[in-house]
Amino acid sequence: MPPAHLTLERLMHTGLLTCAPDTPLREAAERMASRRCSSIVVVDNNRAVGIWTERDSLRLDLTRANSLDLPIRHAMSQPVHSLPGHTPLAEAEQWFRRHQCRHLVVVDEQGAPIGMVSQTDMALKQGLEPYLSLRRISEAMNDTPLLLPGTMSLARAAAELLRHDQDAAVVSCSPVQLGIITERDMVRCIARHPGNTPIGELASRPLLSVGPDDSLLHARDLLIDNRVRHLVVKERNKVVGLVGFREIINGVEHRYLEQLQQALAQRDQALHSSRLNLQLAERVIEASLESIVITDADNRIVFVNPSFTHTTGYSAEEVIGRTPALLSSGRHDAAFYQAMWKTLHEQGYWRGEIWNRRKNGQLYLELLTITAIQDNDGNISHFAALFTDITHIRENEDKIRKLAYYDPLTGLPNRRLLEDRLELAIRHANRSQQHLAVIFLDLDHFKQVNDTLGHAAGDELLLDVSRRIRGRLREDDTLARLGGDEFIVLLPELSEPDEASRVARRLIDAIAEPFNIHDQPFRIGCSLGVSLYPDDAASAEELLHHADAAMYQAKQEGRNDYRLFSHNMNRQQHQLLAMETALRYAVESGEGLSVHYQPQVDRATRTLAGAEALARWHHPDFGPVSPAEFIPLAERAGLMVPLGLTLLHQVAAQQRRWLDRGLMPVPVSVNLSAQQFWQHNLLVQFRLLLAEHRLPAGLIGIELTESVLLDKQQQAIPLLYGLRELGCTIAIDDFGTGYSSLSYLQDLPVNSLKIDRSFIQRLGESRSSNAILAAVAGLARELEFKVVAEGVETEAQMQALGRYPVDLVQGYLTGRPLPAEDFARHWLSRVRCEG
DSSP, rough: OOOOOOBHHHHSSSSSOOOOTTHHHHHEEEEHHHTTEEEEEEEEEEEEEEEEEEHHHHTTTTTTTTGGBBBBGGGBBOOEEEEEETTHHHHHHHHHHHHHEEEEEHHHHHHOOEEEEEEHHHHSSSSHHHHHHSSSSSTTSSSSSOEETTBBHHHHHHHHHHHTOOSEEEEEEEETTTEEEEHHHHHHHHHHHHSBGHHHOOOOOOOOEEESBBBBBHHHHHHHTOOOSEEEETTTEEEEEEEHHHHHHHHHHHHHHHHHHHHHHHHHHHHHHSSHHHHHHHHHHHOOEEEEEETTTTTTTTEOOHHHHHOOOOOHHTTTTTTEEEEOOOHHHHHHHHHHHHHHHHHSSEEEEEEOOOTTEEEEEEEEEEEEEOOSSSSSEEEEEEEEOOOHHHHHHHHHHHHHOOTTTTOOHHHHHHHHHHHHHHHHHHHOEEEEEEEEEETTTTTOOOOOOOHHHHHHHHHHHHHHHHHOOTTOOEEEEEEETTEEEEEEESSSHHHHHHHHHHHHHHHSSOOEEEEEEEEEEEEEEEEEETTTTTSSSHHHHHHHHHHHHHHTTTTSEEOOOHHHHHHHHHHHHHHHHHHHHHHOOOTEEEEEEEEEEEEEOOOOOEEEEEEEEEEEETTEHHHHHHHHHHHHHHHHHHHHHHHHHHHHHHHHHHTTTOOOOEEEEEEEOHHTTTTTTTTHHHHHHHHHHHHOOSSSEEEEEEEHTTOHHHHHHHHHHHHHTTTOEEEEEEETOOOOEEEEETTTTOEEEEOOHHHHHTTTOOOOHHHHHHHHHHHHHHOOOOOEEEEOOOOHHHHHHHHHEEEEEETTTOOOOOHHHHHHHHHHHOOOOOO
């Protein structure tokens, strides 16, 4: 059972996905798929009036063309199950079991929805790790998974999942490759594909697999780490089952019922045994797993059971007639025993933990209960003691407590323990009228260590960093690790605030010293933010938040430095949070996002040869937001993939409109981020994009920076060839500014190289820029690549490019980025189709 003080507010997901009752099912399904949500709440007048889940999507008649155009009110489930946010988790658990549902809307005091809790959240976020680590996958898996052929239609597959009451099915995509399609996939697919689409094209693959003897904890961690919901269970390379959150939950509930039944059976047996004669009672005592000792009124042992011998090592013959003092460990003083006997005589029993010693001298901890037995006259005639060896239980509790309060890698306090210590430090500082400081420390460019040297080296570096920081702090200071490369330093009892600045500088100098990783010296930096009590905040949460804001400011202003918190920083953080929320809405709705087109012209004739699509964002409150601001914001918020997909569809739709107007559009190249390029279904997305907008080959191109292909050149080759087969041109952007490797150019199907504007701007001023431009242009010509010069702004630069084999130019000199209509009026009208 969860702790009584925990409520639904601590467990719920606050990013609640909602829609209006008239929202078409197609739009609702698309939004669920984009947000990776298992349900959408239908809200009317700020009240939840219905809910539509992944399971409900299976009930749609996908054979009807207009089935997804119906308003969601015709398909939603109602009424909505809801509870207030202050409801204890224990009460919510009983509520789930009583109503047999999978989702629960959390509402505020006015009844407005504020979050969502699923049955999966209740089952997997309440400390089940010790239990799951002891259970094998074979005990909980679905050993009769649904197997569907890849040729089956999407509509038929939905019906099969519903008919067999399954939330996933294994799909035979090819004779040698399996995929999987789940309820979540169905929501995504029905929003984007007709009902007769073969599921072999839509199934996710490759499948992650586990063995039947692996633990459920291992399966759960794989599901969470890889953000998937099902794993295939294989034995001798053969599929023998399927395991997901549903099977784990059912296994937990099944085990709970078994234990409950066992407990009830033991209780009934005990009640029945109490009615038996003395001989049967004696046998029960002898078979008990608890050690039992009975003494007379003078505390002389008259009976022990076999479990006593097993626990202590003493036989009955060795202890009968002696007192239990022979087990004394020497750890408890006389006052302890005097208090125990005083309680025993006054209350008739004593219960507590006590250290004793076995016959071989080994100490053990026992949970002991002593009861005084009275005769018919009310005098004590015997004492009965029952005890259990709880040494291992206490050791395990200590281990679990350590896991709950300490970081498993570094052994440092985690956020929970840090917050406890910070609260105590604040109360002490308030009483003693002293200062304390919180330092938020984040390593600079730590991701590069993991990417280049591997995660094992990254863990080794984190251990070295923690030891080095700990060595620069006082004994009473606290160093905690929040996760990743983020650390918190708590400095209590500061006589003056300037001490925090001196410590911050000392930590920066300590981190700056070289580290030795894999027998090679390695240097990193760190950025620190400092907040002070009571100057900056009065609560633990605010101090941590303000230190985080100051650290972020240090990163923004050059890294490897520290910043003291100021309230202006807090306003900037709120501005960034508001901007991130607005950008998230813009990506979901498409409002305010647009594409500008910058022409690429032939250097010799200055005629239009192509264009580059550039993202633009205009917000009602923030106004026009520069890409230099919202692109990094999208990267931090994990929005690059949906943002890129939105812009791709805008470009493709615009190309279709130009074609329908009788204009001959030119190829438009779109920049792909690393996250978007390495999606498992990239080729499917492009194939559907071209089909949806009925675009001929050659009108959509992609631009990639060299860093996208770094360390994954072999994996990139089939992807790039697949894009080329779809008619997409491929350009390497900002060539020469990153980790340039000439070897991959001969393997990748690249069409053009784009020389970075930094080289163009220094033409005629830097011999190195001239040499690099000549080398890149010559290399491209030998490899039959086109060369595009970016950032051409002056006629002098244009003339200087004439000395090199440069094919296309792009820059303010030849054309600024323009909205679609202006671009068509200035450029496409000149190449209108004849006849």
